[in-house]
Amino acid sequence: MSNTGTKIFYVEDEPFLGKIVKESLESRYFEVKMVTDGRFALKEFMQFKPDICVLDVMLPNKDGYTIGNEIRQQNSAMPIIFLTAKTQTEDVLKGFQSGGNDYIRKPFSMEELIVRINNLLSLANKKTISQGMSVQLGEYEFFPQKYELIFQENIKKLSYREAELLKIFTENRNFTISRKEVLMKIWGDDSFFNSRNLDVYITKLREYLKNDPSIKLTTLKGVGYHFSVGID
Structure with a gap:
């Protein structure tokens, strides 16, 4: 775990x-x-x-x-x-x-x-998140309503789907969430095309969050994802 x-x-x-x-x-x-x-x-x-x-x-x-x-x-x-x-x-x-x-x-x-x-x-x-407040993710601060991810003084503007994906992982922090559930929440269906798109967005999020090694976005093959923030 x-x-x-x-x-x-x-x-x-x-x-x-x-x-x-x-x-x-x-x-x-x-x-x-x-x-x-x-x-x-x-x-x-x-x-x-x-x-x-x-x-x-x-x-x-x-x-x-x-x-x-x-x-x-x-x-x-x-x-x-x-x-x-x-x-x-x-x-x-x-x-x-x-x-x-x-x-x-x-x-x-x-x-x-x-x-x-x-x-x-x-x-x-x-x-x-529902109140529009910021969420602390390790050394990052995430503003879901503004589509912003801040690390130190650097502000990363997220696309709508990038922000929605990070929001889903934040809401389910420390829990396993299935790949299908993520696809249905963001795209409304789990087609092959959308599944490939999800892989691209996962890669992007990992890149955005790489400055804090304690943030883990783990792919569980055949199951889904596990997102956690903690010690390295």
Whole structure:
């Protein structure tokens, strides 16, 4: 699997569980900042500037719900997942009222956590693009609505189809997308002619993004593509 390089802010006071989760996420190339005491969470969050937060609810000095509210005040779009051993419906509702986007009950599997993290990140990417905002892709900044890809001071004007293709990959970052789905979204059919055109556009995008080797646009033969941004 390609590297993601996604920054995860993880607040957990159980040292054994925290160590397992942190190491498991790092083994999949996530960058993880772990905090064990609720009173330090907001300060560490501001310094770390994560892509997503995973917050335990029961914490010393300040609980996860309070931290979630504080984070939401600083960044209204930040994806937040709450972890809790509680099972009452009112606790789940409180989590969502505190700014949570998702809620996982303990004990949980790492695969479930990773799927939920990737799902929230994908939704966040799509929301950002639909609002016409810029998207950070490693050292590049992509403006989907303006058809612009910026690297340092250099602005690359994209064609409509180039921008649409990069938009599709950005929305599906860290997920595999089939070749047919890409063809149908951009051309409306998967004819041989359009398939050859797609190959040309893929080559162009790789050329445009070559200045940041951590950006991977991988062709999965017989399947489709996997786009990721992370460590080299």
